[in-house]
Amino acid sequence: MDKIKNEYFIIGRNPVLEALRAHYPIRLVIIQEGIDLKENILNAILTHTRKNEIQVLFREKNWFDRRFKIMNHQGVIAVGAPYEYKDISELKIKKNSLILILDRIQDPQNLGAIVRAAECAGVKDIIIQERESCEVTETVMSISSGAVFHVNIYKVSNLAQAISELKENRVWIVGTDLNAKDLYFEIDYKNHPFAFIMGNEGDGVRKGLLKECDYVVKIPMRGRVNSLNVSVATGIILFKAFEEKLKNGEYK
Numbered sequence: 001m002d003k004i005k006n007e008y009f010i011i012g013r014n015p016v017l018e019a020l021r022a023h024y025p026i027r028l029v030i031i032q033e034g035i036d037l038k039e040n041i042l043n044a045i046l047t048h049t050r051k052n053e054i055q056v057l058f059r060e061k062n063w064f065d066r067r068f069k070i071m072n073h074q075g076v077i078a079v080g081a082p083y084e085y086k087d088i089s090e091l092k093i094k095k096n097s098l099i100l101i102l103d104r105i106q107d108p109q110n111l112g113a114i115v116r117a118a119e120c121a122g123v124k125d126i127i128i129q130e131r132e133s134c135e136v137t138e139t140v141m142s143i144s145s146g147a148v149f150h151v152n153i154y155k156v157s158n159l160a161q162a163i164s165e166l167k168e169n170r171v172w173i174v175g176t177d178l179n180a181k182d183l184y185f186e187i188d189y190k191n192h193p194f195a196f197i198m199g200n201e202g203d204g205v206r207k208g209l210l211k212e213c214d215y216v217v218k219i220p221m222r223g224r225v226n227s228l229n230v231s232v233a234t235g236i237i238l239f240k241a242f243e244e245k246l247k248n249g250e251y252k
């Protein structure tokens with residue numbers, strides 16, 4: 001069994017289940033022979049494949065280990081269509097929207113962890129720049145635990161332009177920078193849509209983008225290391241905004 005040109009392997013139990021739950025186009029699911037099919041996630045995967053008439057094949061453990069040695073395949077993979085980015089014109093803004101803008105994230109492990117944290121905080125829309133950014137790869141799908149299938153990812157040629165359009169639509173823009181004066185918990189996140197800009201692992205958010213922000217914030221730190229991993233910083237800031245909106249009754 002091989003994938004056809006441009007198809008993707010979705011690797012691991014949760015990523016496969018989330019892809020199925022999100023109705024992501026999947027052609028085939030492959031399960032390791034001998035594993036317990038009554039286990040909750042597997043049972044749910046099989047329910048989806050039956051309902052949607054998706055073919056299921058069984059293969060030996062060796063087959064999985066040979067092909068997916070470096071990934072934690074957990075005895076389940078799916079063969080799906082290439083990841084579909086959305087067009088920025090489809091982005092719908094609500095009063096409680098939390099939007100994420102990623103300024104040239106390079107590492108697939110980071111992108112996967114960012115998407116997972118963002119989706120858990122209720123983010124529906126993530127904007128990335130076409131050039132110099134990590135794409136949604138099989139690693140990103142797996143590390144995100146399938147969260148990539150529940151968010152819209154927009155690839156744009158110019159982040160400054162996307163930010164300007166969000167501002168025209170009354171979205172408040174929050175940049176992040178290690179040298180910011182404002183602290184992330186000093187901002188009032190209630191009653192407005194917000195977009196957060198997280199920066200490249202090496203040189204952070206570009207100065208030109210920071211100039212366009214309504215706020216620039218930092219997470220205060222006490223340790224000796226100079227910065228947090230970008231996925232951790234994303235989780236801290238997004239969950240603060242989410243918490244305020246939740247307490248404010250913005251999610252019905």
Ligand SMILES: C[S@@+](CC[C@H](N)C(=O)[O-])C[C@H]1O[C@@H](n2cnc3c(N)ncnc32)[C@H](O)[C@@H]1O
Nearest residue numbers: 176198199202203204205218219227228230233
């Ligand atoms: C590893 S850091 C970049 C460090 C880079 N040397 C710099 O000077 O910005 C990557 C991204 O994580 C986020 N980040 C990490 N630590 C942060 C902090 N303490 N406050 C705010 N954002 C932080 C920011 O979005 C930053 O651009």
